[in-house]
Structures are given as structure tokens and as C-alpha cells.
Amino acid sequence: MKSYMLGLGIISVVLVCAACGEAGSSEENNASANEVVEVDSEFTNEKVEIPANPKRIIADEYLASVIALGSMPIGAKELSLKNPYLTEYTDQIESIGMDGNESYEKILSLQPDLIITGTSDQAVYDELAKIAPTVAIPFGTLKNTEEEITGIAQLLGKEEQGEKWLENYQTRIEAARQKAQDAVGEDASFSILEATGKSIYVYGDNFGRGGQAVYQALDFQPDEEVADIIMEEQWKELSFEVLDEYAADYIVLTSNDKTIDDLKSDPIWSGLDAVKNDRVYVWQEERSWYYDPFAIVEQTEELADWLAETN
The missing domain is CATH 3.40.50.1980 (Nitrogenase molybdenum iron protein domain)
Structure with missing residues (x-):
């Protein structure tokens, strides 16, 4: 470039x-x-x-x-x-x-x-x-x-301002990370998914939808079997036939029209362990698309609070 x-x-x-x-x-x-x-x-x-x-x-x-x-x-x-x-x-x-x-x-x-x-x-x-x-x-x-x-x-x-902003950022991120990992343990796997119409997408750690918050800030990981694919490609469209291969212990899902109840009544989504055990966080694209520094710290705290409440 x-x-x-x-x-x-x-x-x-x-x-x-x-x-x-x-x-x-x-x-x-x-x-x-x-x-x-x-x-x-x-x-x-x-x-x-x-x-x-x-x-x-x-x-x-x-x-x-x-x-x-x-x-x-x-x-x-x-x-x-x-x-x-x-x-x-x-x-x-x-x-x-x-x-x-x-x-x-x-x-x-x-x-x-x-x-x-x-x-x-x-x-x-x-x-x-x-x-x-x-x-x-x-x-x-x-x-x-x-x-x-x-x-x-x-x-x-503005290097001095940058250092001060990052000090506060790191303090908030570390607190959220500790809260999240205390709730679910370090070995829990996470998927970053998006459902739009009839399409499903999976995302890595630098393409929005909560990937930066989950994989970078909270330091969780996808399932080992698909981690390399996700992180290398950063985004990938999935067929329903392979959804279960990418669905981890916890799912952070972007969708403007689906709820947890919708997922539980769907013949495909309802078969996923994360859905069965209420380990899915659904938010709309206006909350998940952004991945600037302000968005990431607030998303990280939002997800950490959800994990603490869920567990």
C-alpha cells in the first residue's frame, strides 16, 4: 500500500x-x-x-x-x-x-x-x-x-497526550479483562459472528463487530481448529453447514433483526452449545461496527459486564 x-x-x-x-x-x-x-x-x-x-x-x-x-x-x-x-x-x-x-x-x-x-x-x-x-x-x-x-x-x-490517554485506556482494559477472565476462565473460546439476512460472517481481531474487544483487549481466542483461518482472512462468509465448526463456547453476534429467542427457535442456531447455554451476546451493527479507540474500550467493558452477569 x-x-x-x-x-x-x-x-x-x-x-x-x-x-x-x-x-x-x-x-x-x-x-x-x-x-x-x-x-x-x-x-x-x-x-x-x-x-x-x-x-x-x-x-x-x-x-x-x-x-x-x-x-x-x-x-x-x-x-x-x-x-x-x-x-x-x-x-x-x-x-x-x-x-x-x-x-x-x-x-x-x-x-x-x-x-x-x-x-x-x-x-x-x-x-x-x-x-x-x-x-x-x-x-x-x-x-x-x-x-x-x-x-x-x-x-x-502530541506524544504526551497520547501517552496519558493510553495509560487511562490500559487501566480500564486491564480491569475489564480481569473481570471477564474471572467469569469464564482463560480457556473459553469465542466466536465473532454477524447474521445479515440469509448470510453469516465470521470475523477476526481487526475488522470490527467486537473482534478487537474480544481478541485483543479481553485476550480470548477462537477455537484452535479455525483460529488461523479467522485471523489470516479477518472476515469470511460461512454456509450454515459449517456454522458449528466456527461457533465457539461463547458467541458475540451482530444482528439487527435476531434475538436470543429467535436463535433458540431456529433449527440450525438452536443446535449450537452457546445458544443452548445462553452464552450469546447479540448487539446491533451500530454498536459493533466501530473499532476506534473510544469504541473498543466501551465495547470491552460492555462485554466484560455481560460475561460477569452471565456467569
Whole structure:
């Protein structure tokens, strides 16, 4: 993937002064408006300058991480603005359109000084770069919350804020993990499934639906027989004939139209041990699809509470 490579150990930035001249003590303590950061770019095969202290950020991706670091973007995608885990932050952020159909005109009108995008499409990047300095971090480049917060903090020059946010995050995650493992034991296996219409999907640890919370934060695992397939492919459509092979001791199920009672009355679902023993957590896609840092910590605590109550 062509990108500005960001993350743990893979960001390369150099502070440079864009204008020469004498600076007073106040300017020495605070980055001036002319100070920029040089970022390695595989798109252009050269250093690209971005503001050291951007004030008008378009978060085409990574909205939650930018907010976590104390910055408030001026624009973001519609789907990100609908994130239920960010409702207290997004009232003043303007929509730049739906995912895959963002409005360049809208982005231009907002006069950004930095655009952070998740695209790996050269044509999309080129259009964004015409508007403002643009950093592309393609989907999957940052593998977990720690890498995402650290990478975005390095980009924005907010490493201290990033470290503090992660300290609080780890405290909450460790408490939730202990609660969950005390409830079910370390050897319990978990499946991350989604039922939409007549289709069933299984997910790994970096594709939403609770995978990050279950497999990364709570440190549970799928059944050994299918673990490699799930983690390598990250998502896979299943036939009903093989559902029992992927159904573990506990199931975290995304569905907008199924309840536990529906599963128990279904001839296929009702045969699964997790369904028989009430070890299924059903939530709607608006709660499970998101896997930003805010979503993951709240999902982790939500699932830990369910496991404690269930057992």
C-alpha cells in the first residue's frame, strides 16, 4: 500500500523552519505558524511538508484518535459522525459526505490545513492533496489501539497526550479483562459472528463487530481448529453447514433483526452449545461496527459486564 507510513517505529518526521529570521523566547517555546513537519511520502517519493500544529483538520479517517489527543477536527465522514461512542464530541464537526463518496467541494470549503485519510487509492489521494497537505494511512496499517493513538500522536506532535490517554485506556482494559477472565476462565473460546439476512460472517481481531474487544483487549481466542483461518482472512462468509465448526463456547453476534429467542427457535442456531447455554451476546451493527479507540474500550467493558452477569 502506498502511504505516509505511520505507527510504532515507522513514522519519520523532522521539524523544519519555513522562514528564516530571529525568534523571541516566546516563539522558541511555541511552534510558530511557519513551522512544519516533513513526512516521508511513498506517493511522491519525497518529503512532504505538513503543519507542525494543524488547526483545521479534516479527519477523513481516524476521527476518534484525533479527538482523543485533544484536537477537534472541522470535518469528517458521515459514518464517523454517526458513531454512538463519539456523540458528545461531534456536534460541531461538519460532514464531508459518505464513505467512498466524499465531497471534495465540501472539503475545500472548510479550508483545512491538514487532511488525514485512510485511502490507498492514488487518484483519491491526489485530489485531496490538491486541497491541503494530506497524510494517507491506509486501512490496516495500524493494527491496534496502541499503534493508532501513538501513530496519530506522532503525526500531530502530541506524544504526551497520547501517552496519558493510553495509560487511562490500559487501566480500564486491564480491569475489564480481569473481570471477564474471572467469569469464564482463560480457556473459553469465542466466536465473532454477524447474521445479515440469509448470510453469516465470521470475523477476526481487526475488522470490527467486537473482534478487537474480544481478541485483543479481553485476550480470548477462537477455537484452535479455525483460529488461523479467522485471523489470516479477518472476515469470511460461512454456509450454515459449517456454522458449528466456527461457533465457539461463547458467541458475540451482530444482528439487527435476531434475538436470543429467535436463535433458540431456529433449527440450525438452536443446535449450537452457546445458544443452548445462553452464552450469546447479540448487539446491533451500530454498536459493533466501530473499532476506534473510544469504541473498543466501551465495547470491552460492555462485554466484560455481560460475561460477569452471565456467569
